[in-house]
Amino acid sequence: MDNEYMVEMRHITKTFGKLVANNDVSLKIKKGEIHALLGENGAGKSTLMNVLYGLYGKDKGTVLWNGQEINIKSPDEAIKLGIGMIHQHFMLVNKFSVLENVTLGIKEGKWIEIPTDEIRKKIMELSDTYGLNIKPDAIVENLTVGEQQRVEIVKALYRHSELLIMDEPTAVLTPQEAKQLFKVLYKLKNEGKSIIFISHKLPEVLEICDAISIMRDGCLVEEMENTEDLDEAKLANAMVGRELNLEVVKSKCEPGEVVLKLEGISCDGINASCGVTDFSLELYRGEIVGLAGVDGNGQTDLSELIMGLRKMTTGKIEFLGQDISKMTTKQRRELSLGYIPADRLKSAMIPSMSLTMNMCINKPDQAPFGTKWALNQKSITEYTERKMKEFNVVAKSSGEVGGNLSGGNQQKLVLARELGEKVDLVIAVYPTRGLDIDATHFVFDTMLKARDEGAAVLYISTELEEILQLSDRIGVLYEGRLQGIMPQQEAEVTKIGLMMAGREVEVK
Numbered sequence: 001m002d003n004e005y006m007v008e009m010r011h012i013t014k015t016f017g018k019l020v021a022n023n024d025v026s027l028k029i030k031k032g033e034i035h036a037l038l039g040e041n042g043a044g045k046s047t048l049m050n051v052l053y054g055l056y057g058k059d060k061g062t063v064l065w066n067g068q069e070i071n072i073k074s075p076d077e078a079i080k081l082g083i084g085m086i087h088q089h090f091m092l093v094n095k096f097s098v099l100e101n102v103t104l105g106i107k108e109g110k111w112i113e114i115p116t117d118e119i120r121k122k123i124m125e126l127s128d129t130y131g132l133n134i135k136p137d138a139i140v141e142n143l144t145v146g147e148q149q150r151v152e153i154v155k156a157l158y159r160h161s162e163l164l165i166m167d168e169p170t171a172v173l174t175p176q177e178a179k180q181l182f183k184v185l186y187k188l189k190n191e192g193k194s195i196i197f198i199s200h201k202l203p204e205v206l207e208i209c210d211a212i213s214i215m216r217d218g219c220l221v222e223e224m225e226n227t228e229d230l231d232e233a234k235l236a237n238a239m240v241g242r243e244l245n246l247e248v249v250k251s252k253c254e255p256g257e258v259v260l261k262l263e264g265i266s267c268d269g270i271n272a273s274c275g276v277t278d279f280s281l282e283l284y285r286g287e288i289v290g291l292a293g294v295d296g297n298g299q300t301d302l303s304e305l306i307m308g309l310r311k312m313t314t315g316k317i318e319f320l321g322q323d324i325s326k327m328t329t330k331q332r333r334e335l336s337l338g339y340i341p342a343d344r345l346k347s348a349m350i351p352s353m354s355l356t357m358n359m360c361i362n363k364p365d366q367a368p369f370g371t372k373w374a375l376n377q378k379s380i381t382e383y384t385e386r387k388m389k390e391f392n393v394v395a396k397s398s399g400e401v402g403g404n405l406s407g408g409n410q411q412k413l414v415l416a417r418e419l420g421e422k423v424d425l426v427i428a429v430y431p432t433r434g435l436d437i438d439a440t441h442f443v444f445d446t447m448l449k450a451r452d453e454g455a456a457v458l459y460i461s462t463e464l465e466e467i468l469q470l471s472d473r474i475g476v477l478y479e480g481r482l483q484g485i486m487p488q489q490e491a492e493v494t495k496i497g498l499m500m501a502g503r504e505v506e507v508k
């Protein structure tokens, strides 16, 4: 008999030592539906999906695929069944072509040579059918993040996936790319395929999902159909189990002296990035300057240039009146500034190291962490545990490795390290990416607190809503240039939108 459900997970329990990441969770996914899996950071969503995909073994429970009980022991087995998973951090080999990535790991029967022409044809067919716009011979590192995600989709479809698990697929996409992705998802759904959609962005969940399951503290607490009367507040409250205050309260901006002065700074792009061209900006004490822009317009280049991680080809950088243009990154790090880089797992922390080591990583030779001769483990642990409490970092212990924390807790640890002491300057790039509502508001509060204590904050984000809520002045970055800057009161969404698309708009 044909089964209504593509997959049923029954009473799944998964523990990591004493931590119960999934506690008796039951989840049913119908054929031909987009099913949202929601929950705060650390609620257990990724763990449940990793169990389904065979990355983690379960302690208890059963999984049914098309009504048949199965026991998936590896991703290979999951893929063979028709389960595809697209992780937040893509699993592509950057130096390889799309075609090479698609075929990676496939054993084509008895073929000695891979039938390249056939595969190329098939990729082009899939790309056409689903409007993915993917060229089989393009090299992955030259593709935008949106294109790389579409390569992941092609890869899954090439392997005949019937169920696609997508872990925060829009976190790295521009609004336009997200819309394009939704079209692909609708098409897949209309063909009877199912999608599990993990997201922290409630408007898009309400826009595209048919059903919603909510996890909290490892348990599945609610399942609902996406009906007319459902709204963001209801979802948010169900996720956290209490009424949330989502208001951003800001004191009046009273700018002081210039903290950071960027005078015509430039750097070349690397890989697919556009670099920075002749960028000038003064940042004052006690203000937040929000820098809006579509991803890939030089955001990372700019922040890395300020931090001395990139070679400056023109210009001058002053910090509190001192020319720091020639300083090394280590010397800049010793100034009173906090830097939150865009890529949490690659640039902000070392996932395989403990939280204590991640806490002292920038200044291991300084108090309270140690001297140039030795680390003071006791003092590092005490400091880390105190800051973890202050910044609500939830982890088994300070000895836990960073990679085992949920995204929100990783980011809170980075904030605790960078803004745990009073600073004069904050450079934050996409600081809320992948964070749940509560953690996002924690980031907002931390930024506003730094501003109120006299820091100048450069807040770089692709989320216009956030920029409008937090900033005192708003600039737009387009192809590595400052397209314009205006006081928050004069910022209109349409005006900024046009500037983000590279249009010249008059600003006072």
Ligand SMILES: Nc1ncnc2c1ncn2[C@@H]1O[C@H](COP(=O)(O)OP(=O)(O)OP(=O)(O)O)[C@@H](O)[C@H]1O
Pocket (backbone or CB within 6 Å): 016, 019, 021, 039, 040, 041, 042, 043, 044, 045, 046, 047, 048, 404, 405, 406, 407, 408, 409, 434
């Ligand atoms: N490999 C692991 N070893 C130890 N603990 C882990 C491991 N993976 C996850 N955890 C823990 O299990 C809990 C659930 O984490 P999980 O990543 O499933 O949450 P999530 O809901 O996906 O969060 P996010 O929205 O931040 O991605 C967290 O407390 C996390 O620290």
